[in-house]
Amino acid sequence: MSIQEGSPAARWADIGVNLGDRQFRDDAEAVLERARQAGVELMLLTGTSVAESRQALALCRDFPDRGLLATAGVHPHNARSFDDDARAELAGLLDQPEVAAAGEMGLDFNRDFSPRPDQEKAFESQLALAAEKQLPVFLHQRDAHPRFLPLLRAWRDRLPAAVVHCFTDQRRPLYDYLDLDCYIGITGWVCDERRGKELAALVPDIPADRLLVETDAPYLLPRDLPETPAVKRRNEPCHLPWIGRRLAALRGEDEAELAARTLANTYRFLNLPAPDRD
Template identity: 50%
Template sequence: MSWIDIGVNLADSRLDAEPVIQRAINAGIEKLIITGTSVQASSDALLLASKQPNTLYTTAGVHPHHAKDFTHKARTILKKLAKEKHVVAIGECGLDFNRNFSSPTQQLHAFEQQLQLASELGLPVFLHERDAFEAQIKLLKQYRHMLVGGVAHCFTGNLAQMNQYLDLGLYIGVTGWVCDTKRGQTLREAVPFLPLENLLLETDAPYLRPKGLPNNRKLDKGNNEPAYLPFIAAELASLMNIDKVKLQQTSYNNTHNLFTKIKLGCKNEH
C-alpha cells in the first residue's frame, strides 16, 4: 500500500520538481496532487502533470489572495482546465480574511463562482480558510447539496469547526501542522475525534515543514517535501491511537473516493 499527498505546491519556485518527485516515490508516495492557486499556477500545474501522468494530478482554482483577479475570463479558463483528465478538483478556493490581499467582497464572489463551477462539472472542492470560518461555512451550506464533495485543505482549526465541516460531509486534510506541539495544539486535540473515513493526508510542501523532522537541509534546503508524508502520518496515528498501516490504507482509499478521476486513472494505468 502506498501513500498519496493531496496537497503539494510543486510549481513553487522553492521546489526543484524532478528530484522532489523522485524522493517522494522513493519514500512510497505513489501520487501527488499539485495545488492550483491562480489561473497561471493552475496552468503550470497541469503542464507538470502532463509530463508525469501516472504520478501527478492537479487542482484548478483561484486562492482567495488572488480573488481580485477572478474575472469572467478567468472562470472560462478554469472551466476549460478543469475538464482535463488530470484535474481532480476545483480550488484552492475559499476565504482568507487574515490579510485581505483581496477584499472580502472579492473573495466571496470568487469563492461562490468556484462552488458553482465545481457543481457544474461534478468535481469536489479543495478548500482554504483562514480567519473566515463563519462566512465560509455559511456559503458552503448554501451549495453543499449541489457539490459532489470536498476537503478542508490544511485544516488547523478546533474540534467544533472540524465537526461543522464533517456535518457537511467534507473530508479533513491534515498536514505537518499536527506535529507542532505549540501552534498545532488545537488541531492535536481535535484529531482523536476525527472519523478515519473522513481523513486525507497532505504536506502542503514546501510549506509547513513538520516539527521534529531530522535536519536534512543539504537535501531539501529546509523545505517541506512530499517524502515527509509518512513522518506526518506517524505522528497522526499516535494521536489517533490507531495503527499507522490502517491510517495509510484508509487515507489512500479516502483519496480515491473523493478524487474519482484518480481512481479512474489508476484503473486505466494497470
C-alpha cells in the same frame, strides 16, 4: 528507519503539493523521485491562480508516470484577479482529464490580500463552476468560518465531495465541516508542539473515512523532523509518512493501516478507482 521510508508496506497520497512553486523550479524530478521512494503514490498539485493552475496541469503532463493530478482554481489571496475571463479559463482547465478537483478556493480573512467582497464573489462563482462540472472542491478557510460556512452549505448538496485543506481550526468548525460530509486535510502543523497542540487534540475526533493527509509542500515543514531536509527549511512530499506517523500515534492506530485508509479516502474523494494491487 529514515523519515522518507515510513512503514515498509505503506502507500500514501499527498492531497496538497505546490510543485509549481519556485522552490521546486530546479529539482522537481528529484523531489518526485524522493516521494516515490517514500511510498507516496498519488500527489494532488494545487492550483492557486489561473497561471498556477495551468502550471500544475503542465507538470502532470511533464511527469505522466508519477501519480500526479491537479486542481484548478483561484485562491482567496488572488481573488482580486478573478473575473469573467479567469472563470472561463478555469472552466476549460476543469475539463482536462488530469484536473481532478476545483480549487484552491475559499476565504482568508487573516491576511486579506484581496478585499473580502472579491473573495466571496470568487468563492461562490467557483463553487457554482465545480457544481456544474461535478468535481470535488479543494477548500481554504482561515479566520473566516462564520462567513465561509453558509456559503459552502448553500452549495454542498450540489457538489460530489469537498475537502477542507490544511485544517488548523477549532472544534466547532471541525464538527460543522463533518456535518457537511467534508473530508479534513491534515498537514505537518500537527507536528508543531507550539502551534499544533489544539489540532493534535482534535485529530482523534476525525472519522476514519474523512481523514486525508497532505504536506502543503514547500510550506509547513514538520517542526519535529529528526533529519535535515534535502533543501533546508523546504517541505517535500517525501515527508508525508512522517506526518502520517504522527497522526497514527495520536489516533492510536497502525501506521500502515492509516496510510491505506487515507489513500483509499483520497481515491474516493477524487472519484477515482483504486489501483489493482494484484
